[in-house]
Amino acid sequence: MCILSALNRFxxxxxxxxxxxxGLHFVGKKDDLIQAxxxxxxxxxxxxxxxxxxxxxxxxxxxxxxxxxxxxxxxxEEINGKMCIICPKHKYKITLAEGxxxxxxxxxxxxxxxTRWFSKGVKQRIHVVTESDGNVFVKLSVSPxxxxxxxxxxxxxxxxxxxxxxxxxxxxxKEDDN
Numbered sequence: 001m002c003i004l005s006a007l008n009r010f011x012x013x014x015x016x017x018x019x020x021x022x023g024l025h026f027v028g029k030k031d032d033l034i035q036a037x038x039x040x041x042x043x044x045x046x047x048x049x050x051x052x053x054x055x056x057x058x059x060x061x062x063x064x065x066x067x068x069x070x071x072x073x074x075x076x077e078e079i080n081g082k083m084c085i086i087c088p089k090h091k092y093k094i095t096l097a098e099g100x101x102x103x104x105x106x107x108x109x110x111x112x113x114x115t116r117w118f119s120k121g122v123k124q125r126i127h128v129v130t131e132s133d134g135n136v137f138v139k140l141s142v143s144p145x146x147x148x149x150x151x152x153x154x155x156x157x158x159x160x161x162x163x164x165x166x167x168x169x170x171x172x173x174k175e176d177d178n
Contacts, residue, residue: 024130024137033057033136038072043140046153048127050138051076051096053083058096059127059138060085065101065148066092066123068161080117099124099147123148 025043027050033039039050040062049062049072062071069089076085077093079102084093093102101120106113125147128139151157 021137023139025140027059027136027138030131030134030136040072041138043138046140048138048140050129050136051085053096056083057129057131057136058083059129060094060096060099061125061127061149061153063149063152063157063161064089064092064094064124065152066090068152068157068164094124097126098122099126099149125149 025041027033027041027043027048028036028039033050034052037052041048041050047062049060051058051060053076060071063069064071064087066087067089069087069092071085071087071094073088074085075088076083076096078084079093079095082095082097082100082102084095084102086093094100095102099122101123102117103120104115105118106115107118125141125143127141130137130139152161
């Protein structure tokens with residue numbers, strides 16, 4: 001029996017029971033998520049943003065690693081050959097596929113010095129997205145070690161985010177202020 005065939009039958013059985021395979025979280029119907037383009041889900045207490053962009057699904061921690069900005073409101077742009085979400089709060093650029101934070105700078109060792117894109121490394125936790133029979137599932141990352149976006153998934157980060165959101169409601173930032 002073909003492994004793919006067995007997997008498809010397994011997912012059909014699990015869907016019929018309204019359950020998913022261990023570690024997989026059902027996040028929605030493929031067509032609904034494509035139409036929505038961006039969807040927010042809380043999976044095992046972790047806030048995750050599911051994005052459909054240019055035919056590809058991505059899942060990423062929903063709050064920016066830098067200051068907890070809501071990434072669901074960020075623009076998506078291609079930067080240095082990589083699709084990135086731009087944090088609306090401070091304009092940090094985060095790759096959708098790897099969670100790297102990119103910045104533009106100059107290498108002082110180069111002469112003449114040329115402005116180009118550099119990576120600060122992985123700062124945002126990325127999660128695996130799979131599709132099966134019109135359903136979309138997310139498997140939360142179990143990468144060992146601390147990734148900066150983890151802070152805004154914990155209690156201290158959630159409190160800090162709530163305070164920042166309350167302050168923004170009292171004194172909204174105008175688009176021209178950025």
